Amino acid sequence: MPSDPLLSVRDLKKHYPITQGVLKKEVGRVKAVDGISFDVTPGETLGIVGESGCGKSTAAASLLRLEDPTGGAVVFDGDDITDYDDAGLKRFRRRAQMMFQDPSSSFDPRMSVGESVAEPLAIHGMRDRRRRRRIVENLLERVGLSASDFDRYPHEFSGGQKQRIALARALVLNPDLVVADEPVSALDVSIQAEIISLMRGLQAEFGLAIVFISHDLSVVREVCDRVAVMYLGEIVEIAETETLFDDPQHPYTRALISSIPTPDPARRDERVELSGDVPSPSNPPSGCRFHTRCPEVIPPEQFDLEQREWRHVLDLRLRIDKGIDVDDVRAFLVAEDVADAPEAVPDAAVERELRREFDVPDALSDRAAEETLSSGLSALVAGDLEQARRTLDEAFTTVCEREHPELERTASGSEPACHLATESVAIDPPANHD
Ligand code: ADP
Ligand code: MG
Numbered sequence: 001m002p003s004d005p006l007l008s009v010r011d012l013k014k015h016y017p018i019t020q021g022v023l024k025k026e027v028g029r030v031k032a033v034d035g036i037s038f039d040v041t042p043g044e045t046l047g048i049v050g051e052s053g054c055g056k057s058t059a060a061a062s063l064l065r066l067e068d069p070t071g072g073a074v075v076f077d078g079d080d081i082t083d084y085d086d087a088g089l090k091r092f093r094r095r096a097q098m099m100f101q102d103p104s105s106s107f108d109p110r111m112s113v114g115e116s117v118a119e120p121l122a123i124h125g126m127r128d129r130r131r132r133r134r135i136v137e138n139l140l141e142r143v144g145l146s147a148s149d150f151d152r153y154p155h156e157f158s159g160g161q162k163q164r165i166a167l168a169r170a171l172v173l174n175p176d177l178v179v180a181d182e183p184v185s186a187l188d189v190s191i192q193a194e195i196i197s198l199m200r201g202l203q204a205e206f207g208l209a210i211v212f213i214s215h216d217l218s219v220v221r222e223v224c225d226r227v228a229v230m231y232l233g234e235i236v237e238i239a240e241t242e243t244l245f246d247d248p249q250h251p252y253t254r255a256l257i258s259s260i261p262t263p264d265p266a267r268r269d270e271r272v273e274l275s276g277d278v279p280s281p282s283n284p285p286s287g288c289r290f291h292t293r294c295p296e297v298i299p300p301e302q303f304d305l306e307q308r309e310w311r312h313v314l315d316l317r318l319r320i321d322k323g324i325d326v327d328d329v330r331a332f333l334v335a336e337d338v339a340d341a342p343e344a345v346p347d348a349a350v351e352r353e354l355r356r357e358f359d360v361p362d363a364l365s366d367r368a369a370e371e372t373l374s375s376g377l378s379a380l381v382a383g384d385l386e387q388a389r390r391t392l393d394e395a396f397t398t399v400c401e402r403e404h405p406e407l408e409r410t411a412s413g414s415e416p417a418c419h420l421a422t423e424s425v426a427i428d429p430p431a432n433h434d
Helices: 056-063 086-095 113-123 129-142 147-151 159-171 189-206 217-223 241-246 251-258 307-322 326-335 347-357 367-381 385-396
Strands: 007-020 025-040 045-049 071-076 096-099 177-181 209-214 226-231 234-240
Touching (some): 007 056, 025 226, 307 367, 307 385, 326 347, 347 367
Antiparallel strands (some): 007 025
C-alpha cells in the first residue's frame, strides 16, 4: 500500500503582476505557475522537468513559501503551509530544505564553510558551538569532504565540492524534504554523476523525499522515481520514470525525449520538430497550451488532412489570427523582382508566398479544406483580415484549441493532459457546414 503523501500540492498558482507607470497599475500577469498538483511520498524523488521559463523555479519557491503563492494549497505532513504564521513557517523550514543551481552564490564568502553549514543549527536554537562543529564535521565527511575543511573558505573549493557543501547544509537539520532546483546543471557531466550518486546514497540513509528540478531529461531519468513534465506553468504529464520514458503519452513529452542527445544516428532522425517558440506565460494559448506547437494537434474531423499538412495550415491560420500585414508580403515580392511596384504584385503571387512561408502546399489534399483555405486567403489578400479570420477560424479550430485538457490516467499508467490520450472526449463537435 502506498504511504500517505509527505507533500500534497493542489492547484498551486503563482502569478506575477505586470505593472505600468508610477502608480504601478496592473496591466497583466505572468502566469509563471498556473495550477499544478502532485504528491510526494516519504523517501520518494519526484522530478520536475521542462524547458527554461516553464515555471520550475517558481514552483519550487512557491511550494516552500519562499514566494507567497497566488492560489492553491501546499499540504505538508497534514498541514497547509499556506496558512502558517511565522512560527509555523520556521518549524516547516527545519523539515523542508532547498538546494540551488549556483553553488557560488549560495555561500557567504566571508564565512568559513563550517560556519555556513552550521548556520541553520544556530538559527534553530542549537547554542553549543562544539556540538555544532561535531555535527558539521561528521556531515562534511559524509558528503565526501574532510572534517578539516570546516575552517576553509568557499573560494577554496571547486563547483562540485561547493555542491557537496550545499548538500551538507541542506541535510544538517535532518529534514524530510529537499527541493533541489537544478542542483547539478552548472557542473561538468562527470561531476554531475558524482553529486547524483552522493544524493541518492544520502537520500536512502536519511529517508529523504526530494523534489528534483532539472531541464535535463537524462539527469531526471537517472535520479527520479516519478517525473512531472511542465509546459507554460502547467504539468502536462506525470508518471513513474520508466513509464514516462518508455511510453510517453503527451506529444510534448515525446518531443522532449526525442531531443535528448544520442550517439545513435538512427535515433537522431526521430527527433520531433516543434513549430514556433514558447508563447508568453502572460498570455498563454487557449485550450491546450501546447496546441500552437504540437506536432500531433488534432485535425478538424470534417477534413481528411495529413498531420504535417494540418500543422502547417494551423501555423498559417494562427499567424493570421495574430494579424498579418499583406503589404509587407507585397513589398517583399517587389524586392524579389516579382513586380515593379506593390500594387502590381498579383494576388495569386501573394497567396503563393504566404503558403510557401508556412510550408502549406499550393493545393491541400482535401478538396473541401482547400476551398475554405483558399477563400480565407483570398479575403486576406483582398484586405479583409476579419473575413479571413472568420472563415479560417470556423473551419480550422479543433478541441485542442477550445478545451483545456486535464490530467487523466491512461492504460499505460501515465497521466497526460492531452485530448489525444483521452478517447472519451468528443474529438470535434458535429460539423457545422452543409
Ligand atoms: P524555470 O525555472 O522553469 O526556467 P521560472 O520559474 O524561473 O522558470 O520562470 C517562469 C516564468 O516566470 C518566466 O516567464 C519568468 O520570466 C517569469 N518570472 C519568474 N520570476 C519572476 C518575477 N519575480 N517577476 C516576474 N516574472 C517572473
Ligand atoms: Mg529555473
